[in-house]
């Protein structure tokens with residue numbers, strides 16, 4: 402594997418709450434001023450070797466991970482605010498955690514966005530930092546942005562990650578999304594209904610030799626046409642949707658029910674959230690994209706075909722409510738109706754009230770996904786990186802071949818650790834820790 406020489410450009414689509422929390426936090430951390438809590442690449446210790454030969458090493462001691470000090474940040478957004486102004490506007494981090502890196506944040510000015518108000522209706526008419534042109538012209542401009550950023554910042558490699566608004570739901574359309582040739586024709590003919598702006602960023606990134614990660618639930622890279630491109634270019638891709646609060650809990654609690662053979666009759670999840678993400682998700686067409694991502698989770702862990710008496714009739718509902726007073730401090734409630742010995746007449750309930758901070762949970766995931774994508778790039782791994790499912794709510798998988806996503810957090814962690822072991826020249830295994 403190539404070592405992590407030189408600088409890594411990290412280009413984030415969207416310079417909102419998640420991105421500025423990620424950038425400010427990483428800048429603070431590399432100055433020795435902040436804890437990278439929640440970042441597995443920075444904090445986890447993974448066992449390598451077995452029996453008396455076993456030792457516990459940090460990820461960077463096993464594989465040649467890029468040092469955070471070698472990251473150069475860039476971004477695109479429809480709002481012209483720099484990263485400092487945007488971090489202040491997002492009100493996630495305290496002034497004391499922004500001021501020491503104010504100069505660096507002020508120097509991160511967003512490039513003009515490839516934006517279509519049809520895809521994020523709540524932001525229509527706002528910002529103004531937007532490129533002109535049809536789909537094909539936008540791709541060319543995005544490619545030029547990546548090349549320019551790379552040369553101006555002296556980067557050896559670039560990773561592009563989407564942390565912009567969730568786009569409206571569009572369905573997989575085999576006539577456009579299954580073959581690269583059809584997909585490229587749709588860009589040429591400016592097919593706005595089937596080519597979302599996020600797809601233009603992904604296509605441009607891959608054409609410029611950069612891995613792409615989708616942090617929202619947008620279909621984007623989760624289509625065979627893009628898998629074909631990633632394969633052709635020999636580049637890694639990953640997605641979709643950062644696994645942060647409620648879904649993280651779901652993928653921990655569901656395996657518990659399954660392994661103890663406890664039944665589930667209903668799971669109701671609701672959230673209140675007051676940041677811009679919450680406002681965008683208040684539009685039904687954008688919420689639909691999120692809903693699909695959030696709903697898929699328990700079905701693959703609690704398989705109704707395997708255990709119809711326990712999981713044959715689950716009522717699963719997810720709601721997100723825009724509630725401005727809370728800002729980024731999301732509150733997620735879950736109610737689970739469960740049963741066991743002697744069936745549903747002896748039902749029980751589990752209540753979870755997670756008072757979280759959305760961007761504080763998402764920022765370390767952005768860092769981990771970026772560093773793992775760069776690692777995959779240098780290791781020559783191409784296509785969908787399933788070992789990164791650990792960080793994602795709706796992990797990509799080859800649905801055209803009937804492959805199923807892995808949602809169980811513990812299975813995902815095993816996949817993650819084994820890939821790190823393998824890339825570090827150790828044997829993958831499942832020995833008890």
Ligand SMILES: NC(=O)c1ccc[n+]([C@@H]2O[C@H](COP(=O)([O-])OP(=O)(O)OC[C@H]3O[C@@H](n4cnc5c(N)ncnc54)[C@H](O)[C@@H]3O)[C@@H](O)[C@H]2O)c1
Pocket residue numbers: 414415416417418419420477478479480491514515516517521524528563564565566567568598599616617618642643644645646676677678759760762763
């Ligand atoms: N925070 C979490 O826990 C979490 C978890 C999973 C997914 N996400 C997703 O991450 C994304 C970012 O969340 P956030 O809280 O930072 O939202 P945010 O609204 O603060 O930031 C998103 C930014 O994207 C910009 N944008 C929209 N369309 C764009 C485009 N086409 N090109 C460039 N910029 C564009 C917006 O102007 C905005 O500044 C959302 O899609 C959200 O659903 C967040």
